[in-house]
Amino acid sequence: MALDKIESRNTEACSTVVPKEIQSDHALIEATKNGDEAAFASIVGKYRGPLTNYLYRFLNDYEEAVDLTQETFVRVYFAIERYHTEYAFSTYIYRIATNLAISEIRKRKRRTILSLTGLFQTYSEDTTEFQPPDERSLPDQDLIEDERDRVIAKAIAALPTKYRVPIVLRDIEGKTYDEIAEILELGLGTTKSRISRARGLLKEKLKHYF
Amino acid sequence: MSYENKNKLAGETEILSSDEQNVSRLLSNLKRVDAPKDFDFHLKARIANASPADYQTVRLFPVLKYAFPLALFLLIGGAFILNSSFSGWNVPAVAELPNIPQQTVASDRDIEKPASFNDGTTAASPDEVFIADKRKPREF
Numbered sequence: 001m002a003l004d005k006i007e008s009r010n011t012e013a014c015s016t017v018v019p020k021e022i023q024s025d026h027a028l029i030e031a032t033k034n035g036d037e038a039a040f041a042s043i044v045g046k047y048r049g050p051l052t053n054y055l056y057r058f059l060n061d062y063e064e065a066v067d068l069t070q071e072t073f074v075r076v077y078f079a080i081e082r083y084h085t086e087y088a089f090s091t092y093i094y095r096i097a098t099n100l101a102i103s104e105i106r107k108r109k110r111r112t113i114l115s116l117t118g119l120f121q122t123y124s125e126d127t128t129e130f131q132p133p134d135e136r137s138l139p140d141q142d143l144i145e146d147e148r149d150r151v152i153a154k155a156i157a158a159l160p161t162k163y164r165v166p167i168v169l170r171d172i173e174g175k176t177y178d179e180i181a182e183i184l185e186l187g188l189g190t191t192k193s194r195i196s197r198a199r200g201l202l203k204e205k206l207k208h209y210f
Numbered sequence: 211m212s213y214e215n216k217n218k219l220a221g222e223t224e225i226l227s228s229d230e231q232n233v234s235r236l237l238s239n240l241k242r243v244d245a246p247k248d249f250d251f252h253l254k255a256r257i258a259n260a261s262p263a264d265y266q267t268v269r270l271f272p273v274l275k276y277a278f279p280l281a282l283f284l285l286i287g288g289a290f291i292l293n294s295s296f297s298g299w300n301v302p303a304v305a306e307l308p309n310i311p312q313q314t315v316a317s318d319r320d321i322e323k324p325a326s327f328n329d330g331t332t333a334a335s336p337d338e339v340f341i342a343d344k345r346k347p348r349e350f
Contacts, residue, residue: 044249044250048245048250052244053242070252073257074253074260077257078260078262146241148236152237152240156237170234171233171234199230199234202233202236206232210232
């Protein structure tokens with residue numbers, strides 16, 4: 001198996017200067033704390049799309065993704081005074097969204113009365129959980145028509161939560177390993193290991209599309 | 211945004227197998243969904259209808275987790291110490307003997323004679339009483 005090395009150039013992340021994006025987020029947060037509603041609206045405008053996409057890919061349910069994205073912003077709004085600028089706002093808001101999504105997954109499990117596939121499987125960390133497919137139509141018809149996207153989404157939804165979260169953050173949202181480790185409050189090695197494991201699990205289901 | 215560009219922006223050097231690369235590429239090429247157009251409107255309504263108290267939760271559980279066992283420990287320990295302290299005041303250092311009036315050990319001669327022989331004289335020995343009965347005729 002040939003190993004392809006992906007090289008990338010050094011970016012401004014290596015420098016000690018705070019990125020402009022983070023400066024902008026902190027400035028908006030400070031303005032929100034001072035009662036500037038427009039500043040909060042700017043934050044919402046910046047993160048509503050990425051969060052909706054992230055939660056949709058995580059939950060495979062658009063309506064639920066929108067609902068949890070709104071809930072994320074509500075929580076950010078009411079806890080704005082407790083936010084500290086020691087870490088990036090992006091990490092902060094993604095962590096809130098992730099926790100809400102994980103809670104939703106747990107609620108779904110409790111609602112499951114009987115899992116027929118579970119009767120014939122032995123429980124292990126590698127077992128992919130059974131998720132009923134979301135057969136409802138998506139608002140964007142282009143997405144519906146793309147069969148490959150649907151299969152990929154289904155494969156992602158079948159991943160265990162601990163593998164699903166980091167792989168979505170990495171390969172879909174484009175987060176760095178450090179950012180993912182900070183969002184999930186995991187070590188860097190554990191984060192990389194889980195992402196690698198998630199790719200291994202997805203490889204079996206998606207190899208037809210390679 | 212292609213997979214290669216994302217990694218460049220991330221500033222990371224990553225060595226992946228071809229299969230891992232393919233999986234990563236498939237995921238990164240998924241079409242992105244966006245929030246609905248009325249998202250901001252519904253969000254404002256949600257914030258307006260929400261109660262700040264529901265979201266400003268003080269984390270009591272970490273405090274209770276330590277406060278309750280500590281309080282229990284102090285309560286039991288304090289009760290034990292107080293009990294030991296107060297019970298020590300009533301117990302003398304040296305046990306005292308009960309105050310029993312002293313009595314001499316009675317000898318055979320000091321046996322108290324019965325009431326029927328109480329004629330003002332000192333009690334006689336059993337032998338003397340027996341002998342006295344024999345010599346003295348009874349009076350009826």
